[in-house]
Each structure stands twice: as C-alpha cells, then as structure tokens.
Amino acid sequence: MAARFQWHPDARLFDLSGAVLPHAAPVTHAVIADRPAGRALALALACGDGFRIGAPDQAFDPVPGQIEVLTGGSLGVPKRVTRPVAGWQASFVVNAGLFGIAPGVRVAVPGRLCHSLPLYAALEGLHLGAMVHLLDGQRPDRMGRALAQAEVVYATPTQLQAMLPGGPWPGLRHIVLGGERLDAALRERLVKAAPQARITVFYGAAETSFITMTDAATPAGSVGRAYPGVELAVQDDGLIRVRSAYTVQGAAAWVTVGESGYLQGDDLFLRGRAGRMVTVAGQNVFPEEIETWLATLPGVDRAAVLALPDTARGYVLVAALQGDRGQEQAIFSAARAQLGALAAPRRLHWCSDWPALPSGKTDLAALQRALA
Numbered sequence: 001m002a003a004r005f006q007w008h009p010d011a012r013l014f015d016l017s018g019a020v021l022p023h024a025a026p027v028t029h030a031v032i033a034d035r036p037a038g039r040a041l042a043l044a045l046a047c048g049d050g051f052r053i054g055a056p057d058q059a060f061d062p063v064p065g066q067i068e069v070l071t072g073g074s075l076g077v078p079k080r081v082t083r084p085v086a087g088w089q090a091s092f093v094v095n096a097g098l099f100g101i102a103p104g105v106r107v108a109v110p111g112r113l114c115h116s117l118p119l120y121a122a123l124e125g126l127h128l129g130a131m132v133h134l135l136d137g138q139r140p141d142r143m144g145r146a147l148a149q150a151e152v153v154y155a156t157p158t159q160l161q162a163m164l165p166g167g168p169w170p171g172l173r174h175i176v177l178g179g180e181r182l183d184a185a186l187r188e189r190l191v192k193a194a195p196q197a198r199i200t201v202f203y204g205a206a207e208t209s210f211i212t213m214t215d216a217a218t219p220a221g222s223v224g225r226a227y228p229g230v231e232l233a234v235q236d237d238g239l240i241r242v243r244s245a246y247t248v249q250g251a252a253a254w255v256t257v258g259e260s261g262y263l264q265g266d267d268l269f270l271r272g273r274a275g276r277m278v279t280v281a282g283q284n285v286f287p288e289e290i291e292t293w294l295a296t297l298p299g300v301d302r303a304a305v306l307a308l309p310d311t312a313r314g315y316v317l318v319a320a321l322q323g324d325r326g327q328e329q330a331i332f333s334a335a336r337a338q339l340g341a342l343a344a345p346r347r348l349h350w351c352s353d354w355p356a357l358p359s360g361k362t363d364l365a366a367l368q369r370a371l372a
Contacts, residue, residue, distance in 0.1 A: 054114025
C-alpha cells in the first residue's frame with residue numbers, strides 16, 4: 001500500500017487567529033490553492049497523497065504514494081517536482097530526535113505552503129503530533145510577535161530577518177533554516193533575539209530533501225556534514241552527488257542538483273550552481289562563492305552577485321548589496337585584493353528593499369532585471 005500523510009492523534013493545527021482547525025472531509029486527489037493556509041493543509045492531509053499545493057493553472061497527474069512540490073524559483077519560474085511521501089516520512093522520524101518535535105511542542109511555519117520547506121515543516125509537525133501554527137498571510141512584524149509563542153521554527157534567513165522587529169523570542173529552542181546561507185551578522189541578531197535557541201542550517205533541495213546540516217563544530221564557509229542517512233560524493237567534474245532514502249529517486253541512485261563543491265574531511269563546501277557559473281575573460285567564476293565572501297565584510301547585510309554580458313570579457317560581475325553604503329570604497333578595495341581583477345565586481349548596486357520570493361529566497365531574476 002502506498003505511503004500517505006496522516007494526522008497524529010495529538011496534533012493540532014492553528015490558523016492566523018489562533019483557532020484550532022478541523023480535519024477536512026476525505027478526498028482522493030487535488031490541486032490546492034495555498035491560501036488560506038489552514039484550509040490548504042487540511043485538504044492536503046485529507047488527500048494523504050496525490051496532491052499539489054499551488055500552480056492551479058498547470059496540469060496534474062497524481063501518482064499513488066507521491067506528491068508534487070514547487071521549487072523556490074530563485075532563478076526564474078518555480079519548477080514542479082514529484083517526490084515520494086515515504087522519503088519525507090523517513091526524515092520526520094530523524095528530526096523528531098534532532099529537533100525534539102513531539103506531541104505538545106509548538107512549531108511555527110511562516111512560509112507559503114506552495115513551497116517545499118514550509119509544506120514539509122507543517123506536514124512533519126502534524127505527523128509527529130505537534131501544535132502547528134501557520135503564520136503565512138500576516139505582516140512580518142506580526143509574524144515575529146506570534147513567534148514568541150513557538151518552540152521550533154522552520155524558515156529561511158530572509159524570512160527571519162524580516163520578522164526580527166517582532167522579537168525577542170525567549171521561548172524558541174530550535175531555529176531550523178534552509179533555502180539560503182546564514183550570514184554572520186544575521187546569526188548574531190538571531191542569537192540576541194532567541195538566546196535559548198539552537199540554530200541549525202541545512203543544505204538541501206526539493207529533489208533531495210536534506211543533504212547536510214551545520215552544528216557548533218562546522219567550520220566557517222561550510223554547509224555542514226551529511227544529514228543522517230545521506231551519502232555524499234564529489235567526483236572529478238566537481239558536481240555534488242547524493243544518495244539517500246529521502247531523494248525523489250530513493251536510496252538506489254546517486255543524484256545531483258547541479259551544484260559544484262568540495263569535501264574537506266566530512267565537511268561540505270559549496271562553490272555554486274553549475275547554471276550560474278560564468279566565464280570572465282576565460283576564467284570560470286561561481287557567483288555564490290563571491291556572495292558568501294562579500295557577506296563577511298563590514299557594512300554588508302545581504303549580497304547577490306550577477307553577471308552582465310560584456311563584449312570584451314564575455315561577462316562582468318555586479319554585486320547587489322544591502323547595508324552601509326558608506327563602506328563602498330572599502331568593499332571595492334577588499335574585493336580587488338581578495339578576488340583579483342576578473343572576479344571582483346565591477347559595480348555595486350545598493351538595495352534599500354531586498355527583493356524576495358514567496359519562498360523567502362532572494363529573487364535573483366528581479367535583481368537581474370534591475371541591473372540590466
């Protein structure tokens with residue numbers, strides 16, 4: 001019999017007002033609008049499998065034991081991914097121990113359920129008997145105030161940064177972050193806002209679920225060590241390959257999500273997505289590597305590096321930044337000294353409002369349009 005998502009008898013689902021939501025009547029399969037979020041999740045659990053939340057205008061062919069999820073779409077239109085229910089259920093069991101999710105634990109989910117991270121978090125909480133609070137649909141400061149009642153939160157760094165004005169969060173004991181890197185400045189602010197919370201950053205994708213996780217011993221720049229049950233390999237082409245029971249293909253096959261990196265001992269370091277690599281005057285450059293370095297500089301709160309066509313060099317790099325514009329000359333000087341003339345951004349573009357997708361990831365397509 002195909003695996004299906006189910007409510008734990010002790011699980012409770014709360015909407016924006018704090019009201020407990022009832023179970024929905026059983027349905028066979030459905031494409032579900034992601035708002036209101038409580039109704040969407042209740043319908044998804046009524047299906048058990050064979051559902052997709054979001055993209056109602058696109059075709060849907062349900063498969064027993066599987067669901068469709070949407071990627072974050074930071075490079076363009078979100079992609080639909082079909083994945084097995086059993087893979088997520090296997091990681092629910094692991095996370096019950098890692099994050100202490102159990103009956104009675106209050107789990108906050110700020111994202112839209114059409115994206116895989118918040119959908120995963122909500123389904124996991126209900127599977128493990130937690131009290132799941134859906135925060136989507138409120139202003140970020142109100143979500144931040146609601147977070148004061150939670151013990152565990154799943155979010156992206158962008159989402160939590162927007163929610164900080166609603167803090168502090170003395171009751172939080174675990175912050176689980178995915179979708180983007182966590183820069184040092186935001187980590188420091190989160191530690192102050194939630195001094196009792198352990199911060200875990202995971203690296204993964206809709207196709208693979210969890211790949212690696214950080215802990216207190218993770219070296220700077222690394223995305224951590226393999227999540228329990230995951231095998232990692234980096235071969236001669238530099239692409240990261242993963243094998244686990246959590247991937248869309250299951251444990252029998254090695255898969256890649258198109259990112260390059262390298263292992264130092266058991267710690268994984270990313271270079272960037274193969275699709276974002278560009279050639280500048282014959283030199284291969286990964287924008288993500290530069291973004292990570294820029295985020296360590298004084299005055300830089302957020303960084304994104306984009307490539308613009310150039311007749312002489314093929315491409316030139318431009319950095320979109322949020323932070324202290326008074327540090328611009330120091331950033332230019334440090335970039336040229338550290339990165340060299342080819343990889344250093346030729347121009348800095350300062351953003352007062354950082355463009356973000358509903359998933360919480362940086363909207364790289366919007367930045368590319370602004371720079372062009």
